[in-house]
Amino acid sequence: MSEEKKAGAGLRGQSAGETALCTVGKEGTGLTYRGYDVRDLAASCQFEEVAYLLLYGELPGRAALDAYKRRLRERRELPPAAKAVLEQIPADAHPMDVMRTGCSMLGTLETEESFAEQSEVADRLLAVLPSIITYWYRYSHDGVRIDTATDDDSIGGHFLHLLHGAPPNALHEAVMNVSLILYAEHEFNASTFTARVCASTLSDMHSAITGAIGTLRGPLHGGANEAAMAMLERWSSPEEARAGLQGMFERKEKVMGFGHAIYKEVDPRNAVIKEWSRKLAEEVGDTALFPVSEAVEQVMWDEKGLFANADFYHASAYRFMGIPTKLFTPIFVMSRHSGWAAHVMEQRAKNRIIRPSADYVGHELRPVPPIDER
Ligand SMILES: CC(=O)SCCNC(=O)CCNC(=O)[C@H](O)C(C)(C)COP(=O)(O)OP(=O)(O)OC[C@H]1O[C@@H](n2cnc3c(N)ncnc32)[C@H](O)[C@@H]1OP(=O)(O)O
Ligand SMILES: O=C([O-])CC(=O)C(=O)O
Numbered sequence: 001m002s003e004e005k006k007a008g009a010g011l012r013g014q015s016a017g018e019t020a021l022c023t024v025g026k027e028g029t030g031l032t033y034r035g036y037d038v039r040d041l042a043a044s045c046q047f048e049e050v051a052y053l054l055l056y057g058e059l060p061g062r063a064a065l066d067a068y069k070r071r072l073r074e075r076r077e078l079p080p081a082a083k084a085v086l087e088q089i090p091a092d093a094h095p096m097d098v099m100r101t102g103c104s105m106l107g108t109l110e111t112e113e114s115f116a117e118q119s120e121v122a123d124r125l126l127a128v129l130p131s132i133i134t135y136w137y138r139y140s141h142d143g144v145r146i147d148t149a150t151d152d153d154s155i156g157g158h159f160l161h162l163l164h165g166a167p168p169n170a171l172h173e174a175v176m177n178v179s180l181i182l183y184a185e186h187e188f189n190a191s192t193f194t195a196r197v198c199a200s201t202l203s204d205m206h207s208a209i210t211g212a213i214g215t216l217r218g219p220l221h222g223g224a225n226e227a228a229m230a231m232l233e234r235w236s237s238p239e240e241a242r243a244g245l246q247g248m249f250e251r252k253e254k255v256m257g258f259g260h261a262i263y264k265e266v267d268p269r270n271a272v273i274k275e276w277s278r279k280l281a282e283e284v285g286d287t288a289l290f291p292v293s294e295a296v297e298q299v300m301w302d303e304k305g306l307f308a309n310a311d312f313y314h315a316s317a318y319r320f321m322g323i324p325t326k327l328f329t330p331i332f333v334m335s336r337h338s339g340w341a342a343h344v345m346e347q348r349a350k351n352r353i354i355r356p357s358a359d360y361v362g363h364e365l366r367p368v369p370p371i372d373e374r
Contacts (some may be wrong), residue, residue, distance in 0.1 A: 005254070012261060017189055017196070017354075021342055024187040025262040031269065033185050034058075042272050047180035048157055051338035054185055055122055055345070069153065071138065075127035076158065078135055079109050079150040086132065091140035095133055095330045096217040100210055102132035107206025115348055119166040119246045121205040122341035129337055130155060133330045134162035156180055159334065164322065171283060172321050175276045175329075179317065182310055183332050185339030187262075191215040191222065195340040199347040200354040213333055219256060222311070225328040228257035229315035236288050238295035245299050257312030258300050269310035277313040280320035288289060289316045 023032045031038040034053055041050050045059070048069050052060045060068055078086075086103050089098055101124065111364035112121045138146045152158040152167065156176025160168035162167035168176070186192065198208040216222035235241040248255060259332040260267055293316050300306045318328050 010261070011356075016193065016356075018350075019187060019343070019346060021339065021346060022185045022187045025260075029263065029266050029268055031186070035108070039268060039272060042178045042181045045181065047177050047184070050181050050184050051126055054338045055119065071123060072127040072155065073149060073151060075124045076131050078128065078131050079106075081109055082106060082132070083135060083145070086136040087139055087145075089136055089140065093140075094217070095137065095326050096213060096223070096333070098136045099129065099133055099330050099333050100213045100217075102136070103129070103206055103213060104210045106132075106273065107210070108206065112204040112206065117347070118205055118341075118345055122337075122345070125205075125209060125337055125341070126155070129330075129334045130159040130162065132160065132328065133334075137163065137324075137327065138165075155334065159331070160321070160323075163327070168321075169177075171279065175280060175317055175321065178272060178276055179314060179331065180335040183314075183335035184274060185336070185342070189221070189261075190218075191336065192340055192343050196343050196347045197252040197354045199344040200346075200351055203349070204342055205341065208344045209337060209340055212336070216332060216336065217329060222329045222332040223311070224256045225311040225314045225332065226325050227320070228312050229319060229325045229328065231256055232289060232292055232296070232315060235292050238291050241292045241295045242299055245296060245303075249303070255296070255300060255304075255306070257308055257315065258304075258306040260307075260309050263307070263309070266307050267309040270308045270313060273310065273317055274308075274313040277317040277320065280317055284320050286316075286320065289319060 013193075021034060025031075028105065033041060033050065034057070036059075037052070037282050041053075046065070046069075047060055049065055052068050061155065082105050086098065087104060089101065106125070106128070108122070110124065112118065118318040128148075131182065135146055135148055138144050146162055146165075148162060150158055150161055154173060154177060156179070157168055157173045160172055161175060192213040195208040198211045199205075219227045232241075233245050245255065277293070278290060280286075293313060297308050297312070300308070314328065315325075318331070319325070323331070
């Protein structure tokens with residue numbers, strides 16, 4: 001990419017507004033949610049506490065957290081009309097399309113009539129997104145109509161329970177909790193910015209979240225965790241991975257799960273999820289995927305100066321927990337919804353329609369030729 005193109009391309013380095021929710025890459029590395037370091041949140045909080053922090057402004061006390069978790073548990077059931085729609089979606093549909101459709105469908109059944117309802121809509125979606133994806137998955141793949149109204153304590157546990165048909169062990173529930181915290185919020189990334197643009201027109205919450213899901217789907221953004229898994233499973237040893245990477249470099253292919261638009265030295269989420277992936281590798285007795293992942297990480301750093309981003313070790317972590325690859329990015333949705341909804345609320349609180357300008361690079365003004373002369 002030329003320097004001239006790079007300067008303006010992708011709005012890189014330009015501020016597009018204010019937020020009190022998050023900082024990304026200050027001093028090149030850190031990530032904070034409302035002033036808390038994400039590593040501290042991941043070490044000592046439940047995802048529901050972090051969602052509450054993002055949506056309501058402060059970490060909850062014990063009583064507020066218990067009440068919030070109860071509130072979310074009560075909102076896990078799908079309306080019959082949503083189930084009927086999900087049952088029509090074929091098994092080979094992409095699960096991100098299912099998430100997008102499910103969210104949009106809910107917008108027709110439980111429409112946000114006024115912004116006074118925004119917290120209710122945000123919490124309802126937070127509670128029901130795992131139900132949407134697992135209801136469709138289990139119906140289309142296993143032919144069962146699951147009861148999504150479980151009393152699992154956590155959102156991560158609820159998801160794994162519905163997916164596998166049995167409650168998860170403590171390690172898996174802990175990994176899901178950390179994963180959901182790490183993915184929850186990231187300033188003006190592409191999907192969040194989509195949500196804010198939509199909200200800035202005074203549109204409804206479901207529209208903003210549906211648009212954000214569509215944006216997260218791409219392999220340059222949330223879809224990279226699935227793309228990283230597809231790449232890693234081609235190699236069964238570090239040697240194969242090193243050779244495979246050389247081929248990718250020669251063909252100038254992107255290596256998914258590496259690089260970042262904002263971080264320049266490290267993505268702080270990577271070290272956290274990597275350690276949990278290592279624990280899971282020990283649990284399942286893995287001798288291939290984790291060493292292959294580490295070899296890829298080393299080669300990318302040594303030869304390209306590129307570091308693993310949040311998506312890379314999520315691939316192996318999710319695989320070790322038996323989660324199908326195509327459900328990786330929907331888990332990202334289940335988490336990032338908390339950030340998206342918080343941004344929608346922040347945008348609404350101090351709104352001006354988001355409408356930048358473009359540098360025109362097309363034709364000079366010219367006459368319209370008669371149709372037979374074109
Ligand atoms: C949760 C998330 O969404 S994190 C991001 C997930 N996405 C991925 O992992 C996809 C792979 N990574 C990428 O495509 C990019 O690094 C992005 C999209 C994340 C960031 O894009 P940009 O900000 O445009 O990257 P940046 O300008 O830093 O790239 C610099 C150079 O490194 C190259 N590069 C960046 N990432 C990679 C990569 N993963 N593999 C190979 N080359 C890369 C770019 O092609 C670019 O080369 P060029 O100057 O010859 O065009
Ligand atoms: O910030 C970005 O551009 C992408 C990212 O890491 C995220 O959304 O988590």
